[in-house]
Each structure stands twice: as structure tokens, then as C-alpha cells.
Amino acid sequence: MNGTAAVLSNESALVAQAVVEPAAFAALYDHYFPRIYNYVRYRIQDANLADDLTALIFERALQHISHYNEDKGTFSVWIFAIARNAISDHLRAQRRQRWFSLDAIWEWASNSPQPDELVIKDETRDELLEALEGLSERERDIIALKYGAQLTNRRIASLTGLSESNVAVILYRAMRRLRDSLDKKGMVR
Amino acid sequence: MTEREIAERFSNDCDELLAQREPSDHEGLPTDYAATLDIARALTKRDFSAQSQQRLRLRQQLLTGALGQAAVVSRKRGFWNHPLVSMPLAVATLMLFCILTIPSLQPWRALTHSYTAPVVQTPISAAQTALSSLSSQSQAAPQVVPTLAVSATPMMPTATQAAQMPFMPAQLLVLPDAP
Known part of the structure; x- marks a missing residue:
């Protein structure tokens, strides 16, 4: 995955072309897909859901690409803002739905995972992602933006509205908590 | 530091x-710094995008412009789809439906239409009617005040009737027996 964070040399031209010719968006898609998908996976554990959300993010980006203004920020910040909003919308809807769904009643009745959950969990099991669940939403977001989206602290700060220094502190604290969590599981050398 | x-x-x-x-x-840094950086190293090497099932399909949609055309269609209808437009539109339609339905409702009809209550003839009202008709007829004739033996409360039991009723309360007002 390393090296994908490099900015496309002709990004501005590709964006301008994609406004009139949707097929030109494919180059931007190829460049940003791994980072967007990884960012989503850091935030959402379910691989299938991550796929759907990634598709939604690119669909929204293509729909609104004519609204992108280069003077207001880089394309990477713009597309990750769309990604953040899509995930926030999803998590909000999920929280609302949990109050009214029958699954919530099932969860209250039984703490043990259901058989289908066990199968899905085994397929996409990742200890690092599981350990991330112990962190707060903000900490997960910062970690996802740093390692999934591969953004610098400056760009994370412009996305989140925090100062660069605060981003660094939150990231460091979150990583220490993550290390402690993995240490308890015996996964740290 | x-x-x-x-x-x-x-x-x-x-x-x-x-x-x-x-x-x-990492000289001069805390002892756990290296271990924390190792976690960061592991995260930077992690790539989940290979697990994606839809990457190629979505790309194909982009290349064929299917997604783009869908976007254009939704952009055309975007104004009506916007919640700030669609919600007031839905509320306005609902209000119009209510306004059109209200006149057919019974309480509204009762309020707006003239209502004439049916005339119920009670013994008292019958007596009053009789008195007024008599008085109008006897304008020229000598003044005769008719005395009609009409009980003011015909349903009220007389003293004898009350005495025969075992459950009649004693304090209940009863009329004296007619001579």
C-alpha cells in the first residue's frame, strides 16, 4: 500500500476532464480506491458493508465533482470529506436503527454471537481492526485518516477542524491505547 | 520532552x-515509544483493498459511464429529491388533503350549517301551546283564565305511589295525593 499517498501529477486535469467525461474518473478511482477502501475498513469492520460504502463514496464524488473547487483544498481532502460524511451518516443511521430492530432485542437476550456472525467474523478476522473497536470514534477516525487514508497531519487537521498539534497528540494517545490493548491480548513483542 | x-x-x-x-x-524517547511505532509500522503495511469484492465491477461501471449517467439523471431530479424541497412538498400535499377533507366531517358541518333542533312535545310545552292559542282566540271574548290541571312534573310519584315503592328514599320530594 505504501507509496499510494503520492499526489497524481495531472490530478487537476483529470478532475476537470471527469466533469465532462465520467469515464475519465476511472484514473482517479484507480488512484484513490485503496486509500478510500482502507479508510472505510478502519472505520467499519464488515468487509461487505465497506464495499458498499466505498461504492457510495465514489458515486457521490462523481455526482458532485463539478462542485469541487481547487482553491478551497486538494482533491484528496475533498474526497475524504465525502468519505467521512458517508461513514458518519451510516453510523448515525445504524445507531438509530439499533433502537428499533429485532436484532437489538436478540442482543439483549443473548450475549453470545449468532452462528452466522461467527462465520463472517472468521472470514474477515483481523486482530488489529478488532483492537481498534476499543477506541473512541474520534480516535478511530484519526487513525483511519493517518494509516488508511495516508494523510498528513495538516490535511487531517483541515478535515477535522482540529489543530495540527492536537491531531498529533490524539494520534499518539490513541496508538498508545491500541498498543496497550494488543499487549493485553499478547500480540505485542 | x-x-x-x-x-x-x-x-x-x-x-x-x-x-x-x-x-x-529513538534516543531520549520513552521506552514504550518503539513498541508504539511498531504498531504504526504494522498498520502502514496493512492493505485491505485486496479483500474488496466490488472494485472491478465498480470500475467497469465508471468506465462504461453507467454510474455517470445515473448521476446525471439524479442531478436532473436532484432539486425535487432534496429533503428541503421534498419534505415541504409532502407536508403541503398533506395539508391540502386535510383542508379538502375537513368540510365533509360532521363537527364542521354542525358548526357551519344552520341547525334546527326537532320540536319535542312535552306536557308542559303542550300546555303552554294550548294556553297561548287560547289567549290569542279570546282577544275579543271575555277574559277567561283557563285552569288546566297539568302536573308540572308528571313523572313525579304521588305520596301513595311513593309509599308503595319499597326503595323510594324518604326524603325524596313527592307530590301530595290529588283530592
């Missing part, structure tokens, strides 16, 4: 890892 300084150093080292460069040695 303060926590802020360590945190900024950590971020710089992470940027080095993301750029596939190895950060410099």
Missing part, C-alpha cells in the same frame, strides 16, 4: 514509514 513534542515526533516518524523510509533512532 513534553507529551506534545513526543506526539509530533511520532507523527513525523509515521510519515516517514508511510513514505517507505525508516525513522531515525
Whole structure:
């Protein structure tokens, strides 16, 4: 995955072309897909859901690409803002739905995972992602933006509205908590 | 070093890892710094995008312009789809339906239409009617005041009737027996 964070040399031209010719968006898609998908996976554990959300993010980006203004920020910040909003919308809807769904009643009745959950969990099991669940939403977001989206602290700060220094502190604290969590599981050398 | 300084150093080292460069040695940093940076190293090497099932299909849609055309269609209808437009539209339609339905409702009809209550002939009203008709007829004739033996409360039991009723309360007002 390393090296994908490099900015496309002709990004501005590709964006301008994609406004009139949707097929030109494919180059931007190829460049940003791994980072967007990884960012989503850091935030959402379910691989299938991550796929759907990634598709939604690119669909929204293509729909609104004519609204992108280069003077207001880089394309990477713009597309990750769309990604953040899509995930926030999803998590909000999920929280609302949990109050009214029958699954919530099932969860209250039984703490043990259901058989289908066990199968899905085994397929996409990742200890690092599981350990991330112990962190707060903000900490997960910062970690996802740093390692999934591969953004610098400056760009994370412009996305989140925090100062660069605060981003660094939150990231460091979150990583220490993550290390402690993995240490308890015996996964740290 | 303060926590802020360590945190900024950590971020710089992470940027080095993301750029596939190895950060410099960790002299003067906390003992757990290296272990935390190892977690960061593991995260930078992790790539989940290979697990994606829809990457190629979505790309194909983009190349064929299917997604783009869908976007154009939704952009055309975007104004009506916008919640700030669609919601007031839905509310206005609902209100119009209510306004059109209200006149057919019974309480509304009762309020707006003239209502004439049916005339119920009670013994008292019958007596009053009789009295008024008599008085109108006897304008020219000598004044005769008719005395009609009409009980004011015909349903009220007389004293004899009340005495025969075992459950009649004693304090209940009863009329004296007619002579």
C-alpha cells in the first residue's frame, strides 16, 4: 500500500476532464480506491458493508465533482470529506436503527454471537481492526485518516477542524491505547 | 520532552514509514515509544483493498459511464429529491388533503350549517301551546283564565305511589295525593 499517498501529477486535469467525461474518473478511482477502501475498513469492520460504502463514496464524488473547487483544498481532502460524511451518516443511521430492530432485542437476550456472525467474523478476522473497536470514534477516525487514508497531519487537521498539534497528540494517545490493548491480548513483542 | 513534542515526533516518524523510509533512532524517547511505532509500522503495511469484492465491477461501471449517467439523471431530479424541497412538498400535499377533507366531517358541518333542533312535545310545552292559542282566540271574548290541571312534573310519584315503592328514599320530594 505504501507509496499510494503520492499526489497524481495531472490530478487537476483529470478532475476537470471527469466533469465532462465520467469515464475519465476511472484514473482517479484507480488512484484513490485503496486509500478510500482502507479508510472505510478502519472505520467499519464488515468487509461487505465497506464495499458498499466505498461504492457510495465514489458515486457521490462523481455526482458532485463539478462542485469541487481547487482553491478551497486538494482533491484528496475533498474526497475524504465525502468519505467521512458517508461513514458518519451510516453510523448515525445504524445507531438509530439499533433502537428499533429485532436484532437489538436478540442482543439483549443473548450475549453470545449468532452462528452466522461467527462465520463472517472468521472470514474477515483481523486482530488489529478488532483492537481498534476499543477506541473512541474520534480516535478511530484519526487513525483511519493517518494509516488508511495516508494523510498528513495538516490535511487531517483541515478535515477535522482540529489543530495540527492536537491531531498529533490524539494520534499518539490513541496508538498508545491500541498498543496497550494488543499487549493485553499478547500480540505485542 | 513534553507529551506534545513526543506526539509530533511520532507523527513525523509515521510519515516517514508511510513514505517507505525508516525513522531515525529513538534516543531520549520513552521506552514504550518503539513498541508504539511498531504498531504504526504494522498498520502502514496493512492493505485491505485486496479483500474488496466490488472494485472491478465498480470500475467497469465508471468506465462504461453507467454510474455517470445515473448521476446525471439524479442531478436532473436532484432539486425535487432534496429533503428541503421534498419534505415541504409532502407536508403541503398533506395539508391540502386535510383542508379538502375537513368540510365533509360532521363537527364542521354542525358548526357551519344552520341547525334546527326537532320540536319535542312535552306536557308542559303542550300546555303552554294550548294556553297561548287560547289567549290569542279570546282577544275579543271575555277574559277567561283557563285552569288546566297539568302536573308540572308528571313523572313525579304521588305520596301513595311513593309509599308503595319499597326503595323510594324518604326524603325524596313527592307530590301530595290529588283530592
